[in-house]
Amino acid sequence: MENIKAKTSLVSAEELQKQKEYAAKVKSVLSVRYNSAPKACVVTFGCQQNVSDSEKIKGMLCDMGYSLTDETTDAKLIIFNTCAVREHAEDRVFGNVGALKKYKLENDGVVIGLCGCMMQQEHIAQRIKNSFPFVDLVFGTHVVHRLPELLLKTLTRKKRVFEIPDMDGVIAEGIPVVRDDERRAWLPIMYGCNNFCSYCIVPYVRGRERSRSLESVVEEAKDLISKGYREITLLGQNVNSYGKDLEPKINFSYLLRILNSLEGDFRIRFMTSHPKDCTKELLETMAECEKVAKHLHLPFQSGNNRVLRAMNRGYTREKYLELIDYARSLMGSELSITSDIIVGFPGETYEEFKDTLSLVSKINATSLFTFIYSPRVGTPAAKLDDPIPKSEKSKWFKELTDLQETISASQMKLHNGKIFKCFVYGKGKLGDNYIAARTDGNLIIEFEGDESLIGTFQKIKVIEPLTFVLRGEIVKEKE
Ligand code: SF4
Incomplete structure (x- = not known):
């Protein structure tokens, strides 16, 4: 069992000040090399935590004198902020990094950096070291705040920089942020x-x-x-x-x-x-x-108690249902529930998987994030026997997604005629003149309206439930 220590180690004010000084040095290096601000592109893979980290990376880069671009082929500095949660995500990163080799060879002075959860794994960092010699900078999740120092080293020394300390982690306050x-x-x-x-x-x-x-x-x-x-x-x-x-x-x-x-x-x-x-x-x-x-994202992962124990989740199917029932008793139809499910955990049988299906039938989730189990190097589950072939797991997966599709569709129908207070967040996809809004419960309603409404809260009445989105119309307040 892992030794769990509660630690809150704040990065010191002196350390943060040092990083500011490094940032100023990077800025002066760049001003000598370039006539105008060189462009940096930060590509984010994975979860919202990574998106948030990337916003800090962008904040620090702007402080160091870079301007931002979304195009890797336009950038003098490219940073991939990576995700390690599934093998597929890692394969995508390797593919994308490989594709940068030609660009780097054809363009003088391009710097390529990799960070995020994938890089914090020893075997991945080794693979980058050995097989991707054109990658200049690799840094782990615990040293994001030290980007100015690491980038200065990368820019001024003719050596690759790998900085991936294994530690319990820190908290760095006051890092500049450029929000998306x-x-x-x-x-x-x-x-x-x-x-x-x-x-x-x-x-x-x-x-x-x-x-x-x-x-x-x-x-x-x-x-x-x-x-x-x-x-x-x-x-x-x-x-x-x-x-x-x-x-x-x-x-x-x-x-x-x-x-x-x-x-x-x-x-x-x-x-x-x-x-x-x-x-x-x-x-x-x-x-x-x-x-x-009134949106509860509460991942249950499996509806079977033996599998939940093997997953070390620390609750039972009954405890989960009790929570959902209590939440519904307090918030009624206002509450939207979403969840994550893993299909085909090592050793899971079809009979056990059917418990997941029956739990899905009970909770009436708005939507589910469903994944086929992906072994992760170094985790206990990766060492378990996994006799069910991928093709069989894919069938179970389809059964699950078909079931949820039916549930989501019937949930959507229940909203017909209802009025929601929504946050209008951007352009819609149903047509040119549609804009999109999100309900409290995280449902998307699109309605015909003016773009000037983006960024405001509006009351919207559902007039047609579609498969994944609701069509609505704005409710005009009485004069
Ligand atoms: S709660 Fe479990 S699944 Fe979630 S991040 Fe922690 S270890 Fe991973």
Whole structure:
């Protein structure tokens, strides 16, 4: 069993100051080499935590004198922020990195950097070292805040830089951020995970759970609200553990209530919750706080108790159903539930998989994120016998997605005629004059309207439920 230590190690003010000085040095190196700001492209793979990390990387790069581009073929610096959760994601990264070789050879002075969860794994870093000699910089998840120092080394020495310390993790406050969206923001409240689910690589690559201080989270939320952000999504591998390592201890419900009490017209979301740590208090808090979206992403992974034990999930099917029933009793049809499921965990039988199907039939989720099990090097599950062939798992997977499609469609029909308060977030896909909005429960409604409504909350009536999206019309307030 892993030795779990609760650690909150804040990066010191002196260290952050040093990084600022490195950033200034990078800036002066770039100003000698280029007549105008060179372009940097940050490509993000994987989850919202990575998206949030990339926003910090972009913030630091702008501080160092880069301008940003979305095109790798336009950039003097390319950074891939990678994901290790599934083999498929890793293969995509290797493919994309390989494709950069020609560009690098044909363009003088291009720097290629790799970071994120994939790089935190020893065998991956070795493979990059040996097989991708054109990659200049590789850094792990615990040293993102040291990018100025690492980039300066890369630019000024004729050596490749690999910096991947194995540690419990740190918290770096005050890193500049360039956000991808002007109205919706990611707000990390904690990092790392202590759960060691037997299939998951996250605790090995993201370190131990560590919460940001209440003050830092609230200050960042206030800043976002004052800048006009309307949707704030609190991030953490297991947000339900928030505050356990703080002194004095607080919990996630407490944080939600404080954020809910802040002035302004905004909505709070959060992800991801772990059923083991999801309390009745949290569900009651969700129900009572008007600014907290009635959307619960609560991954159950399997509906069979033996498989759940083998996954080291720490709850049973019965406990999960109890939570869902309680949440529904508090929030009724307003509540939208989403979940993650793994199909074909090593040793899972078809009979056991049928328990997953029956759980899916009971919870009436709005949507599910379903995956076929992918072995991760170094995790306990990767050492288990896995006799079921991929072709068989694919059939189970199809059975599951077919079932959920039917459930989602019937859920969508229930919304016909309902009026939702929605956040209008961007252009729609149903037609040129459609714009898209998101309900509290994370459903997407598209309606014909003016782009000037983007960034506002509107009341929208559903007039036609489609398969994955609702068609609606704006409800005009009476004069
Ligand atoms: S709770 Fe489990 S699945 Fe989620 S990040 Fe932690 S170890 Fe991975």
